[in-house]
């Protein structure tokens with residue numbers, strides 16, 4: 001039986017970053033991926049003359065060379081920073097509600113405050129004090145979690161203790177009167193999938209701070225280019241990768257991991273496994289019930305599977321300006337009630353309250369062939385209503401629902417529909433199939449305050465087993481890449497100790 005220092009199950013962001021860190025540290029590492037390409041969500045696919053980005057709309061945490069963000073150091077440490085080309089976006093986002101709001105926020109703190117104050121002049125002082133709070137809060141967060149202050153107390157970090165878990169909606173309500181202003185500032189809740197009433201303020205503050213300070217980015221060649229670069233770095237350092245090769249079992253002996261059996265029946269031995277498969281799959285399918293520790297099952301019994309997504313991948317036969325598409329990231333709203341918009345994650349009977357329409361060509365004209373545009377329309381949805389559709393009605397329902405999303409785009413950009421050259425529609429069932437995750441969840445478990453990573457156990461539940469990816473802590477590119485790399489380094493330490 002072949003023996004490895006470590007086996008990584010899954011080549012999503014978390015798995016790739018962990019694998020690259022392990023190989024770089026000299027560990028003999030095997031990476032298993034059930035799909036035929038690396039990346040998980042971080043991948044692309046082709047239709048006609050278009051190569052569509054599956055998932056990356058705004059990369060956070062990178063920062064510029066002059067003002068680097070934490071992700072830059074992580075990618076440098078994995079030897080991929082100079083292997084991909086990043087493209088900075090000009091604006092943070094546009095948010096539009098027909099007849100009520102049409103506002104574009106730039107990527108500087110002053111610019112955001114100015115744009116909001118121009119549109120909501122009566123609330124200028126409150127806007128300024130809100131951003132003071134966002135920054136003061138987040139600086140305390142940085143001191144605690146990034147600078148690792150060993151002396152953390154309520155007296156020293158009062159804002160952290162007061163605001164980390166406070167619902168974002170309460171903070172928005174304390175500051176502002178106009179619901180449209182709250183809508184404009186709360187828009188990023190959909191990047192976490194939890195509405196402001198349940199979203200910890202710390203998460204909203206963190207995401208606003210990250211995109212303002214470190215700017216939103218794209219990658220030339222899409223997220224697939226970064227996934228490929230991570231695989232190349234892994235291979236350069238002696239790693240071994242197998243595609244079309246799922247892990248079917250994690251074997252356990254004497255209360256610690258002992259190896260992996262692939263879906264083809266091959267058994268490999270290892271004392272260290274990093275699972276980028278979902279935590280639910282890992283503990284309820286890959287590990288036999290008799291070998292599974294009780295603690296993770298108990299923890300997961302109080303958690304819920306987060307949302308997946310309906311996504312329209314669209315190639316237009318015209319450049320963006322022909323349709324008046326000027327912004328890259330567009331939150332298009334049909335009403336201003338964010339709680340209702342969240343409730344609509346669970347139904348196919350009404351149009352969504354908010355969709356994200358991204359036009360990749362605005363910052364990167366090479367995102368599609370000359371004279372065309374690459375667009376994605378993203379609508380977060382739980383899997384439940386899709387799972388309830390009988391198979392024979394699925395295709396009809398999918399295209400019926402997609403028509404509603406196209407209607408939102410058409411209302412914003414008249415003529416949109418008539419310029420569609422290619423279109424592909426994904427639903428939560430598509431993401432279940434490609435990711436092997438329950439509900440096709442793209443951010444792992446619902447990220448409610450009670451499930452905040454502040455409360456997550458740090459120690460591995462089963463000696464030798466580590467989790468990496470959205471199901472282990474937080475979803476999104478920056479969190480999964482950074483946590484994946486640090487999990488790889490933590491695993492390396494245990495291998496070296498052995």
Ligand SMILES: Cc1cc2nc3c(=O)[nH]c(=O)nc-3n(C[C@H](O)[C@H](O)[C@H](O)COP(=O)(O)OP(=O)(O)OC[C@H]3O[C@@H](n4cnc5c(N)ncnc54)[C@H](O)[C@@H]3O)c2cc1C
Nearest residue numbers: 010012013014034040041057058247277469470475476477
């Ligand atoms: C449409 C869409 C839009 C998004 N937009 C953004 C955005 O703009 N910004 C952002 O930061 N995030 C965004 N996200 C979320 C982000 O892409 C994910 O949270 C992140 O990529 C998840 O990474 P992960 O490490 O958890 O791995 P995943 O991407 O979940 O991949 C897991 C991998 O494990 C493999 N696997 C599973 N089981 C097994 C097994 N038994 N054996 C072998 N392999 C297995 C799967 O095939 C997969 O490759 C978006 C996601 C989607 C789908």
